[in-house]
Each structure stands twice: as structure tokens, then as C-alpha cells.
Amino acid sequence: MDQEGSASVKVPSLSGPGKGELSCLETDVGHSKRDLNKDILCPICFQIMKGAFSTTCGHSFCYTCIMTHLNKKKNCPCCGTYLTNAQVFPNFLLNELLKKASTCQLVKSATPLEQFRLYLQEGAEVSIKELDSLLSLIAEKKRKAEQEEAETNMEILLDFLQRLQQQKQEELNELEADLRYLREDVITVQHQRQELLRARERYSVKLRIALQASSLTTPNAGNGVGMHVEADPEGTATMAILRQGYGKNRASPITFNKDDQPLAKSIESVSNLGSSISSSMAIAKKKRVLAxxxxxxxxxxxxxxxxxxxxxxxxxxxxxxxxxxxxxxxxxxxxxxxxxxxxxxxxRYSRLKVIAEVHQGDIFNRPNIVSSIEFDQDDKLFATAGVSKCIKIFDFSTVVNVPAEVHFPVVKMPTRSKLSCLSWNKYGKNQIASSDYEGSIIVWDINTQQSIMEYEEHEKRAWSVDFSQTDPTMLVSGSDDCKVKVWCVNQESSVLDIDMKANVCCVKYNPGSSHLLAVGSADHHIHYYDLRNANSPVHIFTGHRKTVSYVQFISTTELASASTDSTLRLWNVTENLHIQTLKGHTNEKNFVGLSVNSDYIACGSETNEVCVYHKAISKPAAWHRFGSSDVDDRDDFISVVCWKGESPTILAANSQGTIKVLVLAP
Known part of the structure; x- marks a missing residue:
């Protein structure tokens, strides 16, 4: 009941038997807390006594409490008087008072409605007139409560329906807009397709006319040699090329009569073959689209x-x-x-084809994890590095075009420690930087095979190093010591130090700037810095659930990241937006490589596979497995991948040191 109803059923306004008793209860409720503690609390458990017993010395306790005490000690807990079990008696008067105190306590904490119910349960009598008045009041209150509840429920229902209507209307508007786009684009594509069909028909007619003209003006057509053509040059050249090409692609020679019928049939056969190939390719592409x-x-x-x-x-x-x-x-x-x-x-592509394999001739057959592969600025040389403590530089054309049991590098530079990353200077083909397991950052001269600069400020393993693409003197590194350090090849110490508070796994310059930098770390985030104000990042990209192992710029505005949560993510670094999440490979504990070009993203997998994604599609477009299904390679994984510029060619290596040259194929 509300306050108004409660005020109408105050107990003092009622009369009859039991009124004085309830008044006594109300008086008892008014006792002070001190009196209540003195009278009804057990001195042993300090709770309201249950089954009060008194001693010969005049103190009262809970029956359970005093008996438990007397089993251990024979004295009164209050005064210390000698006491036995026989000197303890039930206190009937106190037990009655305790019952009333309990009732008073219940009344004190009860709501007005509960107090009225208790009053009636105590046996109070109410006249019929008073009952009628109460029933009338209660009925009015019930009607009013039902009315308010119905109005509230209707308001909630209306609000829900209006919100749902608004949401569905927005969805409908979006759907209508999408349908409008589709109708417009269907008409546009149908028109373009009709134009292509008309162009093909015009070309076919032109070709037939050219063939007919050539058959009338070509002497010695029967043996197919000594063609002297005076017809339309385009038609003549076409016929000659078709004759020559068709004859080369067949095992048996082709002869032509004066009507040139075999040529016409051969041209028709070639045309049918081309149509068949085109049709099969279209079917395969449609299947990939449906998938x-x-x-x-x-x-x-x-x-x-x-x-x-x-x-x-x-x-x-x-x-x-x-x-x-x-x-x-x-x-x-x-x-x-x-x-x-x-x-x-x-x-365009559906698979990865192996076109070459780099055989390094490891006579001890030891696992030789390749941790980094990088092409130079011209994509003619590529460098490899890993746990073998050596930088090897190969000529790409030799690897691809010259079959060999063992491929020897054109340059080989031994290092003091295992290497984690390489980065070519984008302006100087003779310079390459390395980071190693000891935390050293070294810049090498390829021509002299000697180090130019050595930086040893990192206290732990350095995972990543990168040359700026706009300033050839600047490079950056990241380490397990939670530091990002910026270096200048003209200075002997770092020029900038950023404390990331977490292990740094990857660093990468924005290709369009020497002061914009992306950093991936063990805190699951990508931090995007402007080195002109490195006190705080420009953006922090969140979304990965585990360590960020690689970052690569697709363009000056697009960034790709890889994580050990088995996902790749794309970001817009200008607008601080997440663009796309790519899934399909397995990566939970190892560094498996990441490389990008303008359209495609390649990464490794712990299933010993290379996966290639189109950046707009969340699932792999092509993949290739190292090894064979007959070999148990559950512990092998792809350790690094690298695109050859904007070409469809990829270099990839696995944890066994196998390096393959792969190319995207239809």
C-alpha cells in the first residue's frame, strides 16, 4: 500500500480486545538499546537469549551457552561464583518477555501493511462498518494501482513498438537504397556486357571477311606455302598468324586447299577451344564468388x-x-x-604455385629457422637471416632461372648472434640493418661485407628494425626491454627513446613520413606515434586479444597487423578506424610472418601453410602447404613471408629453413 492507504489503517484508531496488549508491545519497542542489551542479551554469545536459564547467583544465559560453559568450568561466567548443572533453572518469566520482545522487534521492522496483518492475527476485532470502509478503500486503491500499472505497461509497449518501427524503417530505407544501387548497377553492367558482345560480333564479322578475301587472293593455298597476299593487310596478317600458330601447336602438319576450308575449320576449332577454356574459367571464378x-x-x-x-x-x-x-x-x-x-x-587467383626452391645445402640437416626475408629496393636481390648467425644475400633471377642442387649466396656475412629482423635501406642498395637476440642493432655495408654502425643500447632481445622510406639516415627498433629507439646512421647513440611499458614485438615507419610510426607490443595494442611529440601516441588501435607480432603499412593510410590470436586486422591510421578482420590461418604462439602489397596480404600459419588474403575479403584467397601429407610436420610452421613488390610472387620460409618462391596462379 502507499502512504495514503497506510495512514487510514493506523492501529490506534481501532478499538476492541487486544488493543492494550498491542500498546504494551509498542511500549516495549520504545526501550533503549542499552536496556535491551542488559535484559535479553546472553552474556556469553551476546545474542538474544534462546531458552533462558538463570543461576542461583541471579544471572541469565542461553541454555546451550551456560551448559557448554559448565562442561568446561564450574563457575558463573559473570561473577565467578561456584556453579554446577544442578544450580541452573529455567527462567519462565524472561522467556515470555523474550517472546514479546521478538514480536515487538518484528513489528518495528514491518511495513504498515504487515503491522495491520499482525494486528489482525493477534485477535483484534473490527466492526462491520470499519471493515466496509477498509474494503472500499482497498478496492479503490486496487483500481487505482491497476490503472497505473496498465498505463505504465502500455507506455512501455508503445515505446518498444516505436523503437522497433524506427529501427525497421531505417533498415528498410537502407535496404531500399541497396536495391536502388543494385538496379542501377545491373542496368550498367548489362549495358557494358552488350557492348562487349557487339564488339566481339563486329570482330568476328571482320575476321570472316578478312579470311574470305585472303582465300581468294592467296596463290598456292593448297600446300600452305608461298603466300603472296594482296588483300586487306589486317585480314591477311590474321590468317597468316593463325596458320602459323595453329600449325606449330599441332603434332601433324596442316595443308590448305584452294577454298581454305581446313583453315576455316582450324580457326573454328581454336575458337571453340578458347570458348571452352573461357567457360571453365568462368565457372571456377563463379564458384569462388559463391564461396x-x-x-x-x-x-x-x-x-x-x-x-x-x-x-x-x-x-x-x-x-x-x-x-x-x-x-x-x-x-x-x-x-x-x-x-x-x-x-x-x-x-584472378585461386592457388599458390611453387616456381623455385632455395637449397642451402645444410649438411648437418639441422633446423635452421629463417626469421627474416627482405627484397632490396629493385627487387633483384633478397636477404635472409635467422638462427644460423649469418646474413645471406641471393640473386633472385638466379634462384628462379638456374636449377641447382645448392644455391650459393652472392654475399654472406657472419654475425655474432642469432638474427630476428632485416631491413634494407630504401635509398642505398648497399646498406642493410639487422636486429639480433643480444639486443644489437647493426647497419651493414653489402659491398665491403662489414658493419658501418653498431648500436647496443637495448638491454634485451631486439625483435624488429626498420629503415625510414623517406629519410635514408633514420631507422627504428623495438625490443623485449619495452623500449622503442630511434637511430640516425650519422650518430653513435639513439636520438629518441620511447618506453612502451610492454615488450615491443614490431615497429614500422609510415612509408610517407619519417616521423609517423606504428608499434605492436605484448599489451595487445598497436600504438601510432608522431615522433615530433612522442610523449603519447596519436592513436591506440585496440581489438586484438593477444600479442601483436607484426605491423605492415599497405599505404600511407592503411595498416595491417598480425597477432597470436590467429587474426589479421586492417586499420585506417588517419581516421582511427578498424576496417576489416581476416581469419583462416592458425597462429597462437609463434612469429609466422606478415607481408603486404596494395591488394594482397600474405602470412604464415602454424599448420605449415602460407595463406594469402585479399584485403577486402575475410577468408584466404589462396594457400600453399610446405611438406607433404605423408610427413608428420605438426611442429613445423611458416616463419616468414615477403612479397616481391607489387608482383604476384612471394618468398616464404618455414621453421625447418626451407625457402620457396611462390606465385599466385588462376
């Missing part, structure tokens, strides 16, 4: 929505109304072209 349909759908809608919103957000100029139709067309064209480029790139 990744959800990701491609999301990518398409994202591109179209972003393009549309970017056009809508632009301020209108004076000729905005006149240009509206053109802008709408531009929106569709730009968004569709962006997605078409992604779709073409994604369906």
Missing part, C-alpha cells in the same frame, strides 16, 4: 554506401541542381568500379 558471397556482398554494399555518402556530404555549389544527374551517375560508376576491381583481383 565468399557474404564477404563480397558486404564489400559491395560498403563501397556503394560510402561512395554515396561521400557525394552527399559534399557542399552544393550554384550549379548543383544541374549537375545532380551527373553526380548520381558518377556515384554509381565510382562505387561499381571500385568493387569490380576488388572482384577482379579476388577471382
Amino acid at each position: 565468399q558471397f557474404d564477404d563480397l556482398q558486404e564489400c559491395y554494399l560498403l563501397k556503394r554506401r560510402r561512395t554515396a555518402s561521400s557525394f552527399q556530404s559534399k557542399p552544393l555549389n550554384l550549379n548543383a541542381r544541374k549537375e545532380k544527374d551527373n553526380n548520381d551517375k558518377n556515384v554509381g560508376t565510382v562505387g561499381l568500379e571500385d568493387f569490380q576491381n576488388i572482384l577482379n583481383a579476388f577471382t
Whole structure:
């Protein structure tokens, strides 16, 4: 009941038997806490006595408490008087008072409604008139409470329905916009396809005319030699090329009669063969599209929505109304072209093919983990380093084009410690930097095979080193000592020191700046610094659940990161946005490599596989397994990968030291 109802049923306003008794209870409730403690609390347990017993010396206790005490000591706990079990008696009066005190305590803590219920349970009598008044009041209160509850429930239901309606309306608007994009793009693509079909038909007609003209003007057509053609040069050249090419690609020679029928049939056969190959490729590409349909759908809608919103957000100029139709067309064209480029790139390749393998000739057959592979600025040389305590530089063309049982490096430089990372100077082909397990950062001269600078400020293993792409004198390193250090090859000590408070696993310069830097560490985050104010990061990218092992810039605005949570993530470093999460490889404890180009991302896996992702699709587009299914290689993993510039070629190595040259293939 509310306060108004409670006020109407005050106990003192009622009369009848039991009234005086309840008043006594109320008087007892008014005792002070000190009196209550003195009268009813047991001196042993300090709780309200249960089954009060008194002693001959006049003290009262709980029966259980005093008996337990007398079993150990024969004296009164209060005064110390000698006392036995026979000198303890029940205190009936105190027990009655305890019952009343308990009731008073219950009344004191009860609500007005509970007090009224207790009053009735005590046997108080109420007249019929008073009962009618109470029932009428209670009925009114019930009606009012039901009305308020119904109104509240209806308000909640209405609010829910309105919110749901608004949400579904927004979804409907988005869906209608998506359908509008799809209708526009379907019409655009159908139109473009019709144009391509017409162009092919025109070319076929032109080719047939050229062949007919050539058959009429070519002497000695029967033996296919001594062609003297005076017809249309394009048609003649086409026929001659087709004759020559078709004859070379067949085991038996081809002869032509004066009507040139065999040539026509051969051309038709080649055309049918081309159509068959094209059809099979189209089927394979369609299967890949269906396998990744959800990701491609999301990518398409994202591109179209972003393009549309970017056009809508632009301020209108004076000729905005006149240009509206053109802008709408531009929106569709730009968004569709962006997605078409992604779709073409994604369906272009489906597997990784091995084109070469680097045989290093390890006579002891010891595992030789390769921890770093880097191409030079021209992509002609590549360097390898790892636990073998040696930097080896190979000529790529020799590795690919010259079969050999053992490939010898063109340069070999021994080091004092196991190496973790290499970085070529992007301006000086003869300089390469290394980081090692002792924490040393060394800059090497390839020509002299000697170190130029050696930095030994790191206190623990240095995991990563990177030369700036815009300033050839600057490089950066990260270490297990939780420090990021910036170096200048013209100075003997570090020029900047950043304390990350966590083990640093990777560092990378932004390719467009010598002062923007990404750092991945054991705190699960990527910190993006501007070295001109390194007191705090510009952005902190969160999302990985475990250590960030690699960071690589796809462009000046896009960053890829790898983690031992078996995911890759893409970030926009300008807008501080998470773009995409890529899953499909296994990486829980090892460094498995990460490399990027403008469209594709390659990484290793602890399943001894190389995985390649298109950056817009969350699942791998292609992969290759090292070893064979017959060999137990559960402990082997890919340790490093590296793209050869923007080409479809990848260098990859595993924990056994096997290095393969892989190329993306249809």
C-alpha cells in the first residue's frame, strides 16, 4: 500500500480486545538499546537469549551457552561464583518477555501493511462498518494501482513498438537504397556486357571477311606455302598468324586447299577451344564468388554506401541542381568500379604455385629457422637471416632461372648472434640493418661485407628494425626491454627513446613520413606515434586479444597487423578506424610472418601453410602447404613471408629453413 492507504489503517484508531496488549508491545519497542542489551542479551554469545536459564547467583544465559560453559568450568561466567548443572533453572518469566520482545522487534521492522496483518492475527476485532470502509478503500486503491500499472505497461509497449518501427524503417530505407544501387548497377553492367558482345560480333564479322578475301587472293593455298597476299593487310596478317600458330601447336602438319576450308575449320576449332577454356574459367571464378558471397556482398554494399555518402556530404555549389544527374551517375560508376576491381583481383587467383626452391645445402640437416626475408629496393636481390648467425644475400633471377642442387649466396656475412629482423635501406642498395637476440642493432655495408654502425643500447632481445622510406639516415627498433629507439646512421647513440611499458614485438615507419610510426607490443595494442611529440601516441588501435607480432603499412593510410590470436586486422591510421578482420590461418604462439602489397596480404600459419588474403575479403584467397601429407610436420610452421613488390610472387620460409618462391596462379 502507499502512504495514503497506510495512514487510514493506523492501529490506534481501532478499538476492541487486544488493543492494550498491542500498546504494551509498542511500549516495549520504545526501550533503549542499552536496556535491551542488559535484559535479553546472553552474556556469553551476546545474542538474544534462546531458552533462558538463570543461576542461583541471579544471572541469565542461553541454555546451550551456560551448559557448554559448565562442561568446561564450574563457575558463573559473570561473577565467578561456584556453579554446577544442578544450580541452573529455567527462567519462565524472561522467556515470555523474550517472546514479546521478538514480536515487538518484528513489528518495528514491518511495513504498515504487515503491522495491520499482525494486528489482525493477534485477535483484534473490527466492526462491520470499519471493515466496509477498509474494503472500499482497498478496492479503490486496487483500481487505482491497476490503472497505473496498465498505463505504465502500455507506455512501455508503445515505446518498444516505436523503437522497433524506427529501427525497421531505417533498415528498410537502407535496404531500399541497396536495391536502388543494385538496379542501377545491373542496368550498367548489362549495358557494358552488350557492348562487349557487339564488339566481339563486329570482330568476328571482320575476321570472316578478312579470311574470305585472303582465300581468294592467296596463290598456292593448297600446300600452305608461298603466300603472296594482296588483300586487306589486317585480314591477311590474321590468317597468316593463325596458320602459323595453329600449325606449330599441332603434332601433324596442316595443308590448305584452294577454298581454305581446313583453315576455316582450324580457326573454328581454336575458337571453340578458347570458348571452352573461357567457360571453365568462368565457372571456377563463379564458384569462388559463391564461396565468399557474404564477404563480397558486404564489400559491395560498403563501397556503394560510402561512395554515396561521400557525394552527399559534399557542399552544393550554384550549379548543383544541374549537375545532380551527373553526380548520381558518377556515384554509381565510382562505387561499381571500385568493387569490380576488388572482384577482379579476388577471382584472378585461386592457388599458390611453387616456381623455385632455395637449397642451402645444410649438411648437418639441422633446423635452421629463417626469421627474416627482405627484397632490396629493385627487387633483384633478397636477404635472409635467422638462427644460423649469418646474413645471406641471393640473386633472385638466379634462384628462379638456374636449377641447382645448392644455391650459393652472392654475399654472406657472419654475425655474432642469432638474427630476428632485416631491413634494407630504401635509398642505398648497399646498406642493410639487422636486429639480433643480444639486443644489437647493426647497419651493414653489402659491398665491403662489414658493419658501418653498431648500436647496443637495448638491454634485451631486439625483435624488429626498420629503415625510414623517406629519410635514408633514420631507422627504428623495438625490443623485449619495452623500449622503442630511434637511430640516425650519422650518430653513435639513439636520438629518441620511447618506453612502451610492454615488450615491443614490431615497429614500422609510415612509408610517407619519417616521423609517423606504428608499434605492436605484448599489451595487445598497436600504438601510432608522431615522433615530433612522442610523449603519447596519436592513436591506440585496440581489438586484438593477444600479442601483436607484426605491423605492415599497405599505404600511407592503411595498416595491417598480425597477432597470436590467429587474426589479421586492417586499420585506417588517419581516421582511427578498424576496417576489416581476416581469419583462416592458425597462429597462437609463434612469429609466422606478415607481408603486404596494395591488394594482397600474405602470412604464415602454424599448420605449415602460407595463406594469402585479399584485403577486402575475410577468408584466404589462396594457400600453399610446405611438406607433404605423408610427413608428420605438426611442429613445423611458416616463419616468414615477403612479397616481391607489387608482383604476384612471394618468398616464404618455414621453421625447418626451407625457402620457396611462390606465385599466385588462376
